[in-house]
Amino acid sequence: MVKIFIGNLAQETEKEELEALFAPYGTVTECAKFKNYAFVHMDDRKAATKAIRELHFHKINGRPINVEPSRGKNQGPMKLHIANVEKGHENELQQLFEEYGTVSECAIVKNFAFVHMPNADEAMDALEALDNTEFQGNVKISQLFRSDYFYFIWICFSNAYTQLLTSIKSEIQIISYIQHKF
Incomplete structure (x- = not known):
């Protein structure tokens, strides 16, 4: 199976x-x-x-x-991605995710955040609980993903770029496109 x-x-x-x-x-x-x-x-x-x-x-x-x-719930750490987060709110974001478990790192780069959680069960709990919630009063957390296998793509691009990604098939094309845009 x-x-x-x-x-x-x-x-x-x-x-x-x-x-x-x-x-x-x-x-x-x-x-x-x-x-x-x-x-x-x-x-x-x-x-x-x-x-x-x-x-x-x-x-x-x-x-x-x-x-x-599927990696399974208990297979190692997970990195979650959150879009539209302004720099300077790392502490608040970390506290939000710590309600669901241990946070080993929280970083904001450009307008998206990375939250590292060493326990996959806790990360999945956060993923399920925080989906479609608000952070900073106006930012809707709507796409939290496991970090493996290109999930960062969905956070890096708006819906306009998402359609373009359906035609990009290789890792090299994706990385090249991201480097060109950022």
Whole structure:
């Protein structure tokens, strides 16, 4: 059995939509949908690998989704990304995330923040609890992601750039594009 993480889902995305999306690749044994992410379990590793490769950046309900093998909740530290945070608010942001667990580092670069949490369970709790909440009175935390496998892309770019990213397929193209823009 292979567990697959699906991120950047629109809230209106239904479990049945995900099951139907993955079914052509192989048997879906389980599907659990949360606010903006889900987990799909598939029987066959080759089928799951093909689904991951072909469905990454696929659009559902107008949003390109992130599809990757699940790391599991207890596998090491996680870095969370938060968009539209002004410099100088590191302490407040750290205190906010410390309500859910240990924060090893909190840094703000340009207009986005990185919050490092050594315990993945605590990071997932923060991710679930803080999604669609406000910080600094007017900044809506709407996209918190695990740091592995290019999740930073969704924070670095506005929706206008997100459509462009669906056509960019390699890490080199992505890094080159980011360096050019910033």
